[in-house]
Amino acid sequence: MSDKVAVLVAGSWGTALANVLAANELDVHIWSRSPEQVLEINEQHTNSRYLPGMALSSHLKATADMKEAVTGAAAVLIAAPSSAMREVCRQLKTCIEEDSIVIHATKGFETESLKRMSTVISEEISRNESSIVVLSGPSHAEEVIRQCPTTVVVASGDQKAAETAQDLFMNAYFRVYTNRDMIGVELAGALKNIIALGAGMSDGLGFGDNAKAALLTRGLAEISRIGVEMGANPLTFAGLAGVGDLVVTATSKHSRNWRAGFMLGEGKPLDEVLSSMGMVVEGIRTTKAAYAFSEKFGVQMPIANQLYHVLFEQRDPRNAVEALMGRNPKTEMETMPLQTWEQWHT
Structure with a gap:
């Protein structure tokens, strides 16, 4: 197998993962649309827009030519924002090789569909969806680039593809587990961004640790509920892609979703928050998708629904909290759909 790996695109997460691969002495080519960014990575070994002050491996090669990046690559890693995924894959279809393993590390949904x-990815590059590998878990790019100990999961319906991805990334500071539950890993990675927004908003409102602990716990219940309804294994939400990623995203200063929520809690309007971030905040788009999932599947997602009203209907965050706290009394352990529960316990 070739030791060449292509990475699309050169944002913070794509660059950090490319650096992991380069540390493993692979031939890593990272693609960017920006000639200026390509020049900076190749000559200065930095990516100052997305990872300021951090040095990249001198073995990492950047190019603005996608065909050059992917030709001869044993694996192609896609780390494009969810809003750009279809467009990037349309370009990739024209140059990807048939035997290249496809891995993606994007935590979100296509909002429209x-x-x-x-x-x-499957639709655009004509690959069997079960052969694609999903990389997810508690992992800030800002810490991965500093080689802080990090543990993630790779999920695929193709165990061999998952194990190949595991071997590509695994090293002394980046530990990788495999998982067969692609659906659960993708849903957990995307939906936790909503709860991270809520956690930041709670902090911005000054509500303290009690409120945030409740938000994370009940948020995980929501994520698990809709995930199981959509075909995920409930145990996935207790693992790295679920509670692990939720904790790191909802409690860290590195989290764009937490920072965006914090500013909203302080009273800043959404447009101002987004313009000040300078990077994609996946939780905004994901909240819209979760609201639609709740309606489509008839699953209660009160936290996600209240965040939807705050983000897109200008509801005051304090009023949203009052609405959550004032809901009718419930039991803590909501009942899963019986057929889904039996599916994982037989």
């Missing part, structure tokens, strides 16, 4: 990223 509500499709997971593996579905979008």
Whole structure:
């Protein structure tokens, strides 16, 4: 197998993962639309827009030519924002080789169609969806680039493809587990961004640790509920892609979703928050998708629904909290759909 790996695109996460691969002495080619960014990565070994102050491996090669990046690559890693995934894959279809393994590390949905990223990739490059590998888990790019100990999961319906991805990324500071539950890993990675927005908003409102702990716990219940309804294994939400990623995204200063929520909690309007971030905040788009999922599947997602009203209907965050706290009394352990519960316990 060739030791060449292509990475699309050169944002913070794509660059950090490319650096992991380069540390493993692979021939890594990262693609960017920006000639200026390509020049900076190749000559200065930095990506100052997305990872300021951090040095990249001198073995990492950047190019603005996607065909050059993917030709001869044993694996192609896609880390494009969810909003750009279909467009990037349309370009990739014209140059990807048939035997290249496709891995994606994007945590979101296509808002218009509500499709997971593996579905979008499959449609555009004509690959069996189950052969695609999903990389997810608790992992800030800002820490991965500093080689802080990090543990993630790769999921695929093709165990051999998952194990190949595991071997590509695994090293002394980047530990990788495999998982067969692609649906659960993708849903967990995307939906936790909503709860991270809510956690930031709670902090911005000054509500303290009690409120945030409740938000994370009940948020995980929501994520698990809709995930199981959509075909995921409930145990996935107790793992790295679920509670692990939720904790790191909802409690860290590195989290764009937490920072965006914090500013909203302080009273800043959404347009101002987004313009100040300078990078994609996936939780905004994902909240819209989750609201649609709740309606489509008839699954209660009160936190996601209240965040939808705050983000897109100008509801005051404090009023949203009052609405959550004032709901009718419930039991803590909501009942799963019986057939889904039996599916995982027989």
